[in-house]
Amino acid sequence: MTDVIVVGAGPAGAAAALMAARDGLEVVLLERGPFPGSKNAYGGVVYGRVLDDVLPRWWEEVPVQRWVTRRSTMVLTDTQALTVDFRTTAWGEAPYNGCTTFRADFDGWLAGKAVEAGAHLVVNTVATGLIVEGNRVVGVRTDRQDGDLRAPLVIAADGVNSFLAKEAGLLPRTQAKHLTLGVKEVLSLPREVIDERFGVRGDEGVDVELLGCTRGIPGGGFVYTNRDSLSVGVVVSLEHLAASKVRPEELIADLKAHPAIAPWVEGAELKEYTAHLIPEGGYDHLTPLSTAGMLVTGDAAGLCLAAGLWLEGVNFAIGSGLAAGRTARRIIETGDAKPYRAALKDSFVLKDHKRLRGAPRLVLSERVQQRYPGLVADLVEGLFTVGNPTAKPGALRLLRGAAKNNGVKLRHLVADGLAGGRVFK
């Protein structure tokens, strides 16, 4: 007898299966791809601390590319770049902060933990629909012969397009407004070349977030270092991308041709091109987290945290999956999903989302996306350009000029500054 069917062996599903199996439940973990991670693409960096009390010393075995010890935020215009750059040796030693890793490796590793705990991983199998009796989900249909599977609890961990949540009426069929599209190129470069270009050594790595590089389409870009490759990509509002008629790969080409980025990727060869959607609606557009007989986790529930400087989906997926797996037994016994919702509320998953609920709107706003990159770049260029024999202009005059050139009123700047202070407090 199966107690729990988990659909999707991404981070959310693997974490849920791991905890439910540890609790002694019979767990089936379904994955439509030939192996976990085969359908999944992200930036990316995994922030692993969420695993501290589940897999002690996880960092000794996680399939890491590089440990991120340096993090930069870069604001770009066509001709300018302003970077805030931070590095710390603390992130290069246990318990670490984040690592670059590929999903085929990472998702496989985490699903392996669930299997070790006793979950049954079934790959090459699509959950094609829900089995509903009365108003209760009692199982899933699959594309296997005689493929109906029944269980007192289904955990939907089927990602951003979650057709299970859609079928249950929890998620609208389309919602381009709250989605972004991410496209990524993995570019090979010799390890030493990466070390040299990015100023790192050994297994140290760099995470660069980019703003202002997407032709005014709300979004941003990224460059991450892997062992012997770079991950370079953009994440853009689906609605605005479609309206702009710009092709997504052109945005990556732009990025790679930018004077600040081109020297990093020179001579690099394309190893793989990938694309995936991201739910970016944040707290105000979460999917209802449960319906009778079913819990919704990870991206399926819209739990990816996309708030400007943060793009954390894997750790949030794991956090919600752990909560679902831990509460599964009680939910099966009582038939009430309240313990799952309560566990999420008590964890970083909903706390961080609630705190940053205003971020998606602010970060994707027209001024932050299209005007402020130019404004700050012009301001800094003004400060550091030595225009002798002309005397240096005052900072306030420079700010006024930069604001005017970029079509920003000072009162907007003050208002957005205050809004930013409230959103990120």
Next chain:
Amino acid sequence: MSGYDDIAFDDRMQTVEFRVAERAHIVVDSDVCRSCTTKACVSACPANLFAPTSDGGILFNYEQCFECGTCYQVCNAEGALTWTYPDGGHGVVFRHG
């Protein structure tokens, strides 16, 4: 900035593994597309699988699809797209996703 792509699109897609299924997992009803004013799928599909035809319709091939969902999310007309996942084990296989 430039509008060019630095690598031919076919070469780009050659870097991705596809285990092509016999069943087409996405079907486009070109008759519906003919009355579509945005043709949003054409530029937005990251795999560039939607080709406008001279009669105003769409020619679509499912074989090199990322299964990302972009097309049905931006699609302008009800009923133009039938969208499902490929049968288990088929479709795109990412190695460095």
